[in-house]
Amino acid sequence: MKNVNSELSAAVNVNNISKTYGKKTVVNDVSFTVEQGEIFGLIGPNGAGKTTAIRMMMDIIKPDSGYVYILGEKLKEKTKNRIGYLPEERGLYKKQTVIDTMRYMSSLKGVTADDTRLEMLLKRVGMLPHKNKKIEEISRGMGQLIQFLVTIIHNPDLIILDEPFSGLDPVNTELLKDLITELKNQGKAIIFSTHQMNQVEELCDRLFMINKGSKMLYGNLAEIKQEYRDNSVFINYEGDISRLNGVISSRQKDKYTEFFLDEKTTPYDILQQLIDKRFTVNFFEVGTPSLNEIFLRIAGGNNE
Amino acid sequence: MNKTLTILKHEFLNTLRRKSFLLMTLAFPLLGILAIVGYQIISGLDNTVPVEETVVIGYVDQTNSFNNYANQEKIILVSQPDHETAFGAMTSGEISQYFIIPEDYLATGVIIRYTLDREMDIPGNVAMAIREFLVNNLLTGQVDSAIIERVAYPMSLSSITLDSDGQISTNQGGFGAFVLPYIFSLLLIMAIFTSSGFLLQGLGEEKENRVMEILLSSVSPRQLIAGKVLGLGAAGLVQIVIWLVSARYLANMASSSIGGVLSSLSIPTDFLIISLIYFILGYLLFAVIMAGAGSIGATARESQQLSVVFTLTAVVPFYFIMPIMENPNGTISQIFTFIPFTAPITVIMRMGIAEIPLWQFAISITIMIVTIIGLLFIVAKIFRTFLLMYGKTPKISEIFKYLRQA
Numbered sequence: 001m002k003n004v005n006s007e008l009s010a011a012v013n014v015n016n017i018s019k020t021y022g023k024k025t026v027v028n029d030v031s032f033t034v035e036q037g038e039i040f041g042l043i044g045p046n047g048a049g050k051t052t053a054i055r056m057m058m059d060i061i062k063p064d065s066g067y068v069y070i071l072g073e074k075l076k077e078k079t080k081n082r083i084g085y086l087p088e089e090r091g092l093y094k095k096q097t098v099i100d101t102m103r104y105m106s107s108l109k110g111v112t113a114d115d116t117r118l119e120m121l122l123k124r125v126g127m128l129p130h131k132n133k134k135i136e137e138i139s140r141g142m143g144q145l146i147q148f149l150v151t152i153i154h155n156p157d158l159i160i161l162d163e164p165f166s167g168l169d170p171v172n173t174e175l176l177k178d179l180i181t182e183l184k185n186q187g188k189a190i191i192f193s194t195h196q197m198n199q200v201e202e203l204c205d206r207l208f209m210i211n212k213g214s215k216m217l218y219g220n221l222a223e224i225k226q227e228y229r230d231n232s233v234f235i236n237y238e239g240d241i242s243r244l245n246g247v248i249s250s251r252q253k254d255k256y257t258e259f260f261l262d263e264k265t266t267p268y269d270i271l272q273q274l275i276d277k278r279f280t281v282n283f284f285e286v287g288t289p290s291l292n293e294i295f296l297r298i299a300g301g302n303n304e
Numbered sequence: 305m306n307k308t309l310t311i312l313k314h315e316f317l318n319t320l321r322r323k324s325f326l327l328m329t330l331a332f333p334l335l336g337i338l339a340i341v342g343y344q345i346i347s348g349l350d351n352t353v354p355v356e357e358t359v360v361i362g363y364v365d366q367t368n369s370f371n372n373y374a375n376q377e378k379i380i381l382v383s384q385p386d387h388e389t390a391f392g393a394m395t396s397g398e399i400s401q402y403f404i405i406p407e408d409y410l411a412t413g414v415i416i417r418y419t420l421d422r423e424m425d426i427p428g429n430v431a432m433a434i435r436e437f438l439v440n441n442l443l444t445g446q447v448d449s450a451i452i453e454r455v456a457y458p459m460s461l462s463s464i465t466l467d468s469d470g471q472i473s474t475n476q477g478g479f480g481a482f483v484l485p486y487i488f489s490l491l492l493i494m495a496i497f498t499s500s501g502f503l504l505q506g507l508g509e510e511k512e513n514r515v516m517e518i519l520l521s522s523v524s525p526r527q528l529i530a531g532k533v534l535g536l537g538a539a540g541l542v543q544i545v546i547w548l549v550s551a552r553y554l555a556n557m558a559s560s561s562i563g564g565v566l567s568s569l570s571i572p573t574d575f576l577i578i579s580l581i582y583f584i585l586g587y588l589l590f591a592v593i594m595a596g597a598g599s600i601g602a603t604a605r606e607s608q609q610l611s612v613v614f615t616l617t618a619v620v621p622f623y624f625i626m627p628i629m630e631n632p633n634g635t636i637s638q639i640f641t642f643i644p645f646t647a648p649i650t651v652i653m654r655m656g657i658a659e660i661p662l663w664q665f666a667i668s669i670t671i672m673i674v675t676i677i678g679l680l681f682i683v684a685k686i687f688r689t690f691l692l693m694y695g696k697t698p699k700i701s702e703i704f705k706y707l708r709q710a
Contacts, residue, residue: 091514
């Protein structure tokens with residue numbers, strides 16, 4: 001028996017959900033919890049089952065087994081009013097004006113949006129002058145921003161973003177990142193689903209990595225990196241330091257060299273040696289693999 | 305429930321704002337008024353010009369017994385001595401045509417007419433004049449003049465249709481009774497397919513534009529489909545009511561201002577009510593089918609192709625219009641009345657010509673309602689399964705496979 005209190009206080013509680021289409025199991029016994037006020041990464045390659053998992057969280061499709069608690073209650077139709085969902089496959093009515101789109105979409109969330117809030121949101125993304133244009137008249141990037149505004153228009157407690165940055169230029173990407181951070185600081189729970197793992201490292205507190213429908217990794221981003229840490233250091237230096245003690249091998253990268261250490265040597269030992277020998281060091285970092293590398297390492301092992 | 309209402313309102317207002325919808329809805333009454341006004345203008349022009357001139361007909365009487373009654377209203381018969389003279393008179397234009405009464409006319413009844421014109425048929429007034437001329441000459445002095453009159457015009461026929469109780473039936477047939485059902489069944493089918501077509505198109509566009517998943521993150525598939533079907537249905541109802549009401553006014557206008565074959569044109573109230581009932585049932589039936597096709601097809605165009613199969617079944621009665629019109633209570637008519645797809649048109653066609661027994665209405669309407677409810681369950685499954693499948697339209701075998709799993 002699970003702790004009911006933790007299920008009720010968490011923003012999302014996914015318990016052993018599975019979904020099978022024909023012979024293909026798309027989501028296999030997946031469980032995770034998302035807390036209020038955190039950005040949670042749902043990551044994995046294309047076709048891993050991220051979108052299917054999200055659709056089950058949104059009650060768009062029913063899981064074959066398992067259950068989902070959202071904001072402390074079992075999923076029901078009214079729960080949708082408290083969730084903002086930006087799907088990966090998204091679009092708007094082309095013939096509708098920006099402001100009408102926002103009004104209609106918020107009314108579907110059971111909210112009568114007052115114009116002050118709508119205009120405040122439009123102003124935040126710099127689109128107030130375009131409010132009476134039709135969706136087909138604004139650029140794709142602008143359309144993406146409107147889709148994001150539609151997602152948060154009803155002030156939801158849980159926000160689910162499926163590949164929110166796809167198709168955005170760097171300026172709008174930064175704008176969106178700022179908005180997401182703002183929402184997090186307001187105490188909203190945010191689920192951020194993507195196959196671009198570098199974006200997760202920047203934004204997320206905790207993550208769930210999924211591949212072929214099953215869990216690969218689940219937990220705190222820093223702890224995961226710690227766990228998959230190689231015994232290595234990244235150093236950018238001047239001079240010849242090839243004769244350091246305890247180094248097995250080295251690998252040249254763009255801006256630094258990665259030194260792999262033997263079992264007895266710690267990064268601290270290396271730093272001590274560098275100081276003792278008075279090398280000029282521009283950059284020193286304890287080697288942590290990127291999520292991408294961790295994924296490839298685990299997925300590579302699983303694929304064999 | 306509230307969200308269903310929101311979608312209903314949105315779809316209803318959006319449809320009323322569509323140019324194609326407005327055009328179609330207003331086109332029918334406008335065309336009707338235009339036709340009536342146009343007719344009056346043209347017939348007004350006609351009246352100012354006297355069309356009928358006096359016709360001069362020559363005749364060669366080889367029996368020498370037809371001398372009297374040569375002057376009739378607007379037709380004058382002129383005796384000619386022989387064939388050649390008559391021909392000469394015709395070519396010179398003194399007479400427009402001539403006929404010969406042969407010597408053995410009394411035994412054979414043969415009259416030979418000659419003319420220079422190519423005609424589809426002998427003009428009615430000419431035939432009538434010759435007939436009157438012959439009858440009068442044959443009978444004058446032999447019988448009473450009233451009898452002569454009756455021999456020439458034996459009857460002025462008027463026909464009254466009774467119902468089975470011996471009462472004078474409200475539906476007296478006539479040209480109007482045959483034309484109305486035809487026009488009405490066309491209007492009905494147009495109204496049904498305008499609204500259900502918008503439903504199909506709308507769903508296709510929502511899939512293509514990828515609005516669908518955003519919608520489904522706010523409302524359930526059931527709310528979405530109910531809101532759409534009812535919203536577009538309400539718009540369709542506005543359309544058909546405008547058509548029916550204007551049809552009634554137009555019929556009155558036409559029957560009083562044009563008269564003639566159209567004087568019997570009137571639209572009984574029960575006809576309007578039945579039309580409305582079958583619009584609602586027909587629309588719901590096809591709307592549910594369109595919703596299914598719309599969720600299966602990957603694009604609006606593919607959905608349209610899928611739905612054509614069903615659309616075609618609705619117009620099948622038009623191919624059987626002759627047997628239905630000739631025998632409105634026959635087997636073919638009854639079968640089509642009981643098949644839900646063909647029922648709306650068939651019932652309207654039959655209504656104009658004959659009384660449909662109450663039990664047939666009952667069966668037809670019951671079958672339609674049962675079919676609609678049954679399809680609703682199947683389509684609800686299809687909807688949930690296929691609504692978010694993008695990219696390609698599934699094969700029929702795949703559809704059945706998914707349905708069994710769902």
